[in-house]
Amino acid sequence: MAQDTITHFYESDHDRLDELFRTYMRFKGSDYTMAGNYFRQFKSGLLRHIIWEEEILFPLFERKTGTTAGGPTQVMRMEHRVIKAYLEEMYDQVQLRNAETNEAEKKLLEALSAHNRREEEILYPAIDLSLGGDEMSHVFKSMEQLAEERYMDTPPTIAGTYGKAAAAPLGDRRGALLCRCK
Ligand SMILES: [Fe+2]
């Protein structure tokens, strides 16, 4: 059974997060409760993704290649800080159920899509080249073990919608998200 690549796995997670954000935007004018649930799934998923990168993936790559200060992962970490600031800015509005968030959405989407493109085109392929099979397995195993409290900070507003979909993505969605087989 072939193991998934870092590039393929992380690209799929970018796509999944993009779709959650687009769904939030689709619902916000008609059903704000639903929109808010999708935004919270997006937020917790994005925070988890960033923790996976900063605490598991990047440190391993940095150790393997000896690149730390001034390297590509350093740039990505700086971009994460900007993205998280925009994310919190948007979340403040979502908690107020304010649908007038076009400007904040634009800033977040622009920062995120440029960042994701750099990771997908440059960093992830370089990481795939630098890691052996055992190291890759270690990355995926460590990702699975990340505690939910690290990225989930809001209780569900509709049981089963937010709670399960976002809280247990590595359990229920494991086949799609952590599948190492093609
Ligand atoms: Fe990132």
Ligand SMILES: [Fe+2]
């Ligand atoms: Fe990423």
